[in-house]
Amino acid sequence: MKNSLNICVREFKSYFTSPIAYIVISIFLIITGWFFFATFFLYNQAELRNFFELLPITFSFMIPAITMKLFSEEINTGSYELLYTMPVTNLDVVLGKFFAVFAFLIVMLLPTISYAVFVSFLGELDYGPVIGGYIGAVLMGASFAAIGLFASSLTRNQIIAFIIGMTFCRILTLIDKMLFFLPGKVLNIFQYLGADFHFQNISKGIVDSRDLIYFISVSFVMLYATDLIINENK
Amino acid sequence: MIKIEELTKYYDNVCAVDKISFEIKKGEILGLLGPNGAGKTTTLRILTCYMQPTSGNVSFENFNIYDNSLEIKKMVGYLPESAPIYPDMLVYDYLNFVADVRGVEKTGKEKQIKELADLCGINEVMHKPVIELSKGYKQRVGLAHAMMNNPEILVLDEPTSGLDPNQIIDIRNIIREIGKKRTVIFSTHILSEAEATCDRIIIINKGKIVADGSTEQLKEKNSSDYLIHISLLNAEFNDIKKSLNDISEIKDVVLKSTKDKIVDFNILCKTKNDIRSEIYKKIKNTDSIILEFHTESRTLETIFRELTRES
Structure with a gap:
């Protein structure tokens, strides 16, 4: 387990020694900031709902961009071979990389707290939905990271990894909107499978165990699948 | 010390290694020779637990590759062909990372990295990113990677391929230096290199062993006329x-x-x-x-x- 921390630290640092971290974080902040403040003054309400509503869409393409290199690049350059012949287990590698993205995600979200601070100066801010929103964002980010990691383990090509990861995250985000023509009861099932539905629940400020279990199980299943793929490739 | 029994590896339907069996004694420098595609790299990858064989077994003293891969990985230092080190890391950071993963004690870490840098002659590139290194330096960093935490067995896959004659001699001297204390297994297709550095040579062709012995024994055996x-x-x-x-x-x-x-x-x-x-x-x-x-x-x-x- 100690090695999974070593791998996590190395991966996390590698984001910041390359331009990836700076580009991804600035684009994330520009997009979320733009869409949030563009309508914020029109609604004239001291809340962050707009910011959180757009988050699933933003995450579904930002996170696969962060995770796409994790396995693909290593397989492609061959550093995979060096890593796996050191005394590490599959689990060390998968968890190490997953938590590196998780840490990155938190760093990416931290500057957006300034939006909350800013809004709180303008009016009475209801902290429930804000705290709920951040819990939801972290959980959803984690499950998208697991999906991205899985996509990256499938191929040595980063672009393919990105597209697979993004498509998968998009489907989870938009599934209920894509299947609007289905009868209500069937739609409810698909809605339950979608990430957006659970995220919007939490971001209302109601942290329900069903939503927590959903995100945790998506992460778990995807990490397990990644582990299987890696084993299979040996 | 290392026992390889009936080792076989298929890639889909292509047989890369075909029922290879041999033993390696402690302290031996063993050269694995063969033309390209003979199965050298595959054999080494199985030895280092990177791949699993289709059938057969490899045991290191009491450990075998199926159940004790973690213990074996601790015993073995490995340098793959062309040393694929993370390109964006600084050499020092990389060695530091390897030291952590291989479980070098915090107190002895600096000393160990310094020693390896001296032995492999990489002191002047310690603060350069790996991507900027020449092939020879990269190979040396790879050697330092392999020797981190003093593994008992060193496995080197074509350690001198693509180097200039001076670098080849440097690397060979390093291998001989290491080989005094440890078991070294390396593959090559440069024959003079095997002759100059190895105690024992195994020649593989199309996944099968075709010769096994010291250089003198091989010459003796094959000179009927x-x-x-x-x-x-x-x-x-x-x-x-x-x-x-x-x-x-x-x-x-x-x-x-x-x-x-x-x-x-x-x-x-x-x-x-x-x-x-x-x-x-x-x-x-x-x-x-x-x-x-x-x-x-x-x-x-x-x-x-x-x-x-x-x-």
């Missing part, structure tokens, strides 16, 4: 050939060239007995002058070619 080269001045080839016919050990006399009254020819001998004195006596009776007269020793090169040639 030998060649004598002679160069004579003022001689007539046909006369010489006729007079040499009396010696029963001679298999054939082959003319190589005639130029300015100098006749060059080879004598193929059936036995290992030295028949040079008989030949000399025959030539002494003629008017010819001997310019050259020597046996051609068979090099590892010719043995390798004979064993691995496409038939």
